[in-house]
Amino acid sequence: MKKIQRLGLSLVIVVALLLAVPLATMADNPTVAITVTAEVVAITNSKATWAIGNVAVDAVVYFSTDGTQDDDWSQITNTGSVACDVEIQGTDIEGGDYDWVLAPAAASETYSLFANTQGAPTVYDVGVNSSSYNDITTDLAADATFDWSMKFTAPSAFNAADDGNEKSATVTLVASKH
C-alpha cells in the first residue's frame, strides 16, 4: 500500500513540476513585458514580373501583358487571418551606364511610377516613391482580393552616352495589420 502512496505522491510532484515550468518562464525577466497578438498577416500577388522592353522618351507603359491599359490586372489576395493594409514602394531603375531616378514626374533620366487605388484600375493616383511607403489598399479583409496595376512613364530625355543595357527596378508591396 505504501508503494502505491509513494507512486501517487510522485505523480502529484511530476504534474506540479510540469505545470510550474510555464509559470517560471513567465516570471523570468519581468522588466520587459511582451504581449503578442497571434494573427496571421499574409498576402499573395498574381504577377511578379514586368518586361517593359525598349522604350522611347516619354513612353507610357502599363503593368499588363501587352503594356496597354486593359483589364489584365494584377491581383492581391489577403491570405492571412486579419484585415490588412497594403503599401507600395519602388526603387530607382538601375543598370547600364546611367540609372533612372524614381520621382513624382518624369524628367531627364528620371521616370515616374503610379499605382491605383480603384480596385478596377482607371485612375493611377498613388505615386510610388523610393523613400516611403504609400497605401495602395486599406482594410482588405481576410480572403478578399484587390485588383491593381501600375503606370510607368519613361524619362523625357536619355543620356546619349548610355550604353543601352538592360535596367531593372523593384516594387515592394508591404502588408500589415489594419
Place this chain on the structure above:
Amino acid sequence: MKKKILIGVMVVALAAAGYFIADHLKVHVPQLEQGFGIWESEMSIVANPGGTNVATLTIINGRDQDRSFYITLEQPNPNKVPYGYDVFPQECYGWFTMPETAIDITAGHYHQLQIPISVPYNATYLNRNAELRVQVTAFDATGLVQLAVQSRWYIVVTETRE
C-alpha cells in the same frame, strides 16, 4: 490484483496529464497554402531601462515553394502610428538584436526568430510610446514585384529603472 489496477490507473492518469500539458505547451503554428506570412500581427512591449526579454517572430512559408527572406526593422509611416505614439527612433534600434537578417525556409515550414530585447540602463528615451515595424521581405532575383509583411510593435518605455 487491486494494486495492479490502481498502478495501471495511475500510469494512465500520468500519461494523460503529460499529453494534456505537452499539447498545451506545443506551438500550433497555422499553415499557408500559398505565399508566406507572419503569425504575430502585433506585439505590445512594456520596457523599463535595464530590462531584458526575448520576443518571438514566426515566419510561415506556404506549401507552394521554398523562399528566401530578409528581416529588417522599419519605421512606420508617421501618419499611421496611433494617437500618442512616436515613430520608434532609429538610434534605439540597438535595443533589438536580430539573430538572423536573412533566412531560407523550405515549402510548408515555419521558422521562429528569437529576438532579444535589452533596454540600456542609461536609456534616455523614456516615458514615451512608439511604434516599430519588423518587416519580413521575400526576395526573388527575377521578380519586379516583391512582397513583404510587417509585425506592428507598440513599445511603451517607462522611467522605472530595475
